[in-house]
Amino acid sequence: MSPRFSFEFFPPKTPAGKEKLQTVRAELAELDPSFFSVTYGAGGSTRDNTKNIVLETKAAGLSVAPHLSFGGDDEETVLSLINDYKNAGVDRMVALRGDVPSGMGATRLIYARELVEFVRKHTGDHFEIEVAAYPEIHPDAPSYAKDIDYLKQKLDAGANSAITQYFFNADAYFYFLEDCEKAGIDKPIYPGIMPITNFTNLARFSRNCGADIPRWLTQKLSGYGDDQESVTKFGEEFVTELCQILMEGGAPGIHFYTMNQVEPVKRMLQELQR
Numbered sequence: 001m002s003p004r005f006s007f008e009f010f011p012p013k014t015p016a017g018k019e020k021l022q023t024v025r026a027e028l029a030e031l032d033p034s035f036f037s038v039t040y041g042a043g044g045s046t047r048d049n050t051k052n053i054v055l056e057t058k059a060a061g062l063s064v065a066p067h068l069s070f071g072g073d074d075e076e077t078v079l080s081l082i083n084d085y086k087n088a089g090v091d092r093m094v095a096l097r098g099d100v101p102s103g104m105g106a107t108r109l110i111y112a113r114e115l116v117e118f119v120r121k122h123t124g125d126h127f128e129i130e131v132a133a134y135p136e137i138h139p140d141a142p143s144y145a146k147d148i149d150y151l152k153q154k155l156d157a158g159a160n161s162a163i164t165q166y167f168f169n170a171d172a173y174f175y176f177l178e179d180c181e182k183a184g185i186d187k188p189i190y191p192g193i194m195p196i197t198n199f200t201n202l203a204r205f206s207r208n209c210g211a212d213i214p215r216w217l218t219q220k221l222s223g224y225g226d227d228q229e230s231v232t233k234f235g236e237e238f239v240t241e242l243c244q245i246l247m248e249g250g251a252p253g254i255h256f257y258t259m260n261q262v263e264p265v266k267r268m269l270q271e272l273q274r
């Protein structure tokens, strides 16, 4: 089976961002991805924005997966959104617990497993459902083994496959796959890959989501200082090589966190497909 490639967007806030995304999407569509996905601000902060981008992508004849989480929303609100997607012919979804943005109060976070169960209960097999996986283990997880067990629960509840948090260490992914297999997981786990373009932003984001940037990589990237060109050049070479190692090691495809940019994802994918 040929590898599956997919591209993730976030919903832009400004009219200029929305317009730019249309161009980015058209250019990335030429690479024939299996689907695009569009992130969702848990707590409903991007509910309309995400939905608009998803429906627009679907209307452009492309396969698209909205990300979704309960956040603080009630079942009726979430079901109405799911039905809107279904009625528009959207047949994929990324089901998440999400992280409620600070300032939104003490919302009970609903585990992704419960959302998978909810979607299956109300729409049967209509959606191909992805869930999140964490080769470096989710920051809230009680233990490595428990995190894998909870991933298994999400997949057993009816998710079709998983996409990982990004990572820069191929071994983390391969050990994780091995441990998932030992735990009885037999569904595909697609590596999520983050291009390296801006080290300061990447370092901040990685601290929040628990993704490890190896010390040598931190030193190398921060050593470039303001030399953005060198960061981008090295980042692209390094991440392309990471993707090659993953694919050669048996990864079933790659999900790219595009950050709404055509490059460097386009060049990296072209290199991989050579």
Ligand code: FAD
Pocket: 038, 039, 040, 041, 042, 067, 068, 094, 095, 096, 097, 098, 099, 110, 111, 112, 113, 131, 132, 133, 138, 139, 140, 141, 142, 146, 147, 150, 154, 163, 164, 165, 166, 192
């Ligand atoms: P869950 O699978 O519910 O797990 C959350 C935590 O709870 C884990 O630590 C797990 O070990 C633990 N856990 C699970 N079940 C139980 C249980 N029964 N008892 C005790 N502990 C349990 N965030 C967004 O806000 N919007 C997005 O669009 C978005 N897209 C993402 C896409 C991908 C591919 C990935 C990898 C992450 C994405 N995230 C997104 C981030 C994600 O929402 C956060 O990492 C969030 O903190 C966990 O979501 P989850 O679906 O993995 O949660």
